[in-house]
Amino acid sequence: MAQIELSTIRKSFDGTDVLKGIDFRIEDGEFISLVGPSGCGKSTLLRIIAGLEPQNSGQVHIDGRPVDGIRPSARNLAMVFQSYALYPHLSTFDNIAVPLRMRRLSAIERLPLLGPLLPGRRAKERTIRADITAIAEQLDIAPLLRRKPGQLSGGQRQRVAVGRAMVREPRAFLFDEPLSNLDAKLRVHMRAELAELHRRLKATFVYVTHDQAEAMTMSSRIAVMMAGELIQVGTPAEIYDDPGDIRVAEFIGSPKINILPGRVRKDGGIDVLGTALRLGCGAAAGDCRVGVRPERIELGAGPFSGSVVHLENLGAEAFVHLAIEGAGARLIARLGDVRQLPAMGRAVTFGFAPDAVRAFDPAGKRIELRVEQAERIREPAHV
Amino acid sequence: MSDGSITIDAAIVPAGTARRSLPAHGSRRTYSAYALVAPAAALMLVMLLGPLAGVIALSFTDYQLGAPHFSWIGLANYQDLFADKVFWTALRNTLTYVVVVVPGAVIAGLAIALLIQSGTSLRSLYRTIYFLPVMATLIAMAVVWEFMLHPQFGLVNGLLRGAGLPAFAWLQDRSTALYALCAIGIWQAVGFNMVLFLAGLVSIPKQLYEAAEIDGASSGWARFRLVTWPMLGPVTTFVVVISGIRSFQVFDTVHVLTKGGPSKSTEVLIHTMYTEGFEFFRSGYAAAITVVFLVFVLALTLIKSRLADRGVHYT
Numbered sequence: 069m070a071q072i073e074l075s076t077i078r079k080s081f082d083g084t085d086v087l088k089g090i091d092f093r094i095e096d097g098e099f100i101s102l103v104g105p106s107g108c109g110k111s112t113l114l115r116i117i118a119g120l121e122p123q124n125s126g127q128v129h130i131d132g133r134p135v136d137g138i139r140p141s142a143r144n145l146a147m148v149f150q151s152y153a154l155y156p157h158l159s160t161f162d163n164i165a166v167p168l169r170m171r172r173l174s175a176i177e178r179l180p181l182l183g184p185l186l187p188g189r190r191a192k193e194r195t196i197r198a199d200i201t202a203i204a205e206q207l208d209i210a211p212l213l214r215r216k217p218g219q220l221s222g223g224q225r226q227r228v229a230v231g232r233a234m235v236r237e238p239r240a241f242l243f244d245e246p247l248s249n250l251d252a253k254l255r256v257h258m259r260a261e262l263a264e265l266h267r268r269l270k271a272t273f274v275y276v277t278h279d280q281a282e283a284m285t286m287s288s289r290i291a292v293m294m295a296g297e298l299i300q301v302g303t304p305a306e307i308y309d310d311p312g313d314i315r316v317a318e319f320i321g322s323p324k325i326n327i328l329p330g331r332v333r334k335d336g337g338i339d340v341l342g343t344a345l346r347l348g349c350g351a352a353a354g355d356c357r358v359g360v361r362p363e364r365i366e367l368g369a370g371p372f373s374g375s376v377v378h379l380e381n382l383g384a385e386a387f388v389h390l391a392i393e394g395a396g397a398r399l400i401a402r403l404g405d406v407r408q409l410p411a412m413g414r415a416v417t418f419g420f421a422p423d424a425v426r427a428f429d430p431a432g433k434r435i436e437l438r439v440e441q442a443e444r445i446r447e448p449a450h451v
Numbered sequence: 452m453s454d455g456s457i458t459i460d461a462a463i464v465p466a467g468t469a470r471r472s473l474p475a476h477g478s479r480r481t482y483s484a485y486a487l488v489a490p491a492a493a494l495m496l497v498m499l500l501g502p503l504a505g506v507i508a509l510s511f512t513d514y515q516l517g518a519p520h521f522s523w524i525g526l527a528n529y530q531d532l533f534a535d536k537v538f539w540t541a542l543r544n545t546l547t548y549v550v551v552v553v554p555g556a557v558i559a560g561l562a563i564a565l566l567i568q569s570g571t572s573l574r575s576l577y578r579t580i581y582f583l584p585v586m587a588t589l590i591a592m593a594v595v596w597e598f599m600l601h602p603q604f605g606l607v608n609g610l611l612r613g614a615g616l617p618a619f620a621w622l623q624d625r626s627t628a629l630y631a632l633c634a635i636g637i638w639q640a641v642g643f644n645m646v647l648f649l650a651g652l653v654s655i656p657k658q659l660y661e662a663a664e665i666d667g668a669s670s671g672w673a674r675f676r677l678v679t680w681p682m683l684g685p686v687t688t689f690v691v692v693i694s695g696i697r698s699f700q701v702f703d704t705v706h707v708l709t710k711g712g713p714s715k716s717t718e719v720l721i722h723t724m725y726t727e728g729f730e731f732f733r734s735g736y737a738a739a740i741t742v743v744f745l746v747f748v749l750a751l752t753l754i755k756s757r758l759a760d761r762g763v764h765y766t
Binding site for chain 2: 118120139140141142145146147149150151153154155156157158166167170171175178232236
């Protein structure tokens, strides 16, 4: 169980800055997801925590002690790799036994022929066997212990990799996109299993993923990274509802948040697509962008109108793609009741509540808004 | 009840499949299959199996190169062979050569490959240097070795004298001649093995080393034992077998440097075969030696395929 603290971590490869000063504190027992698009530096950050990659500057503290320059093997962290990195020549049992044998047996006891003859070896092997059996029961892999990784399915390998990480009771678990090699259905299943495992072990989990759904469903906190910077850290609900940056708003949530072109007027009011919203802000007059989540778009009434260009009916819900005349913008609305699906090509009016609006300045930073009237803006707007 | 259902299933299923299966429809397929295999089979017969059968047949005759007639003499060639002291000397020398050269060339090849792989600069330069002996003509190189090992003005003895050590007449001394040839054999084979090992090393996934590091394998030796050595298993088997077969075939250095001497101390199987077949023209007898040689090579190949079955190959 550990608390991990990162201070001003910088890293560059061949002159390219991959991490630009990351300050971050992971609390004991937390399930934290590092999420961001490919190449944002999240995996590099994880590898720096693990000690597989040295940082150019900054410190990593684990439980208050600096670990810079300490070998990965001495940091007592476990890591689950994207490819699982199981040793293909060893059985499941031996794969899980590796960290225990490395720790409990001396170099001489590990020797191939001589080792098993040494006096203490038998007793140590018995403790190792007991530990592995216990882990195998927990993870439901007991029948697989004699098989080689080549004979296991993706999900089973994943579990063996987790077993190998769990067996030595590390201070923290590091996961590097562990579900990305699984098929969609299994991924959803393993998501629940990993979250369950975290609740049971109460250990610190650091989980790297580019899949915002994984981050949203499992983590206690999400850290969103973009281009080597940590943009926002918060609970999944905070990140979703209260994004501090347009990139966070766009990255989290599926389908993506709708971004519409807007303007901040001199008096602080906001216009979207030529319609004034009953919102005010303290920002300087000029262009801005307005984000509204698909589920907050209300179809059927409101000051805006568009034509239906595409429909995605998922059975329980549907997504309506609208093209807005004159603005060249596209927009997606979620429809909870699929029986009210509009026909393709039809013109539809729509609106949204003022509290559904998240506005961002041209640099992408969030603009604080205040709702001026409780009245809904789907009433005809007075400009 | 369950018995009944089983018999019904058993009665219906085979009947249904049997009607549609093999005879008429199947034989046409068999013909086209044979037709497709025929070119490859014919080539294999003409190029590989035919000559092999010819050699085996020849070993039961008293045929002499250029002779108009020959007759079947059964196992007489083999009787002569097994009664011949020179054959046993040649066999012992060949086996000694194999036992020295194979481990030497494999271990040195692996060590050099590991060193090159762990180095940061000049990798391709080192690779080229160690691969040179493989590309060079061994006959020409053997002449260079002859100069180097010359008792009076050779480089090797010069160095030994410089270091205050006794000098040897390497190729002229019964006790050193075979080992001098072994050294040349290792020198020649190392480069080839190194290239194979390098290819094997490159294909080991990096993440396995990282997993090993995380799992507590902190020393280089522990990582070698846990990852490198087992992952090189398939390559190592291949390298050992190839080195073994090539060592059994040793001929050029012996022919150029010692001609089997002094007093048969470097006589090896292929050299005996050569002298019998092309100097004494006893082709039947030489064929018998070839058959013995083939038995050893076949044994090595069998060991390799057995190891392959036992799971030295993964995935």
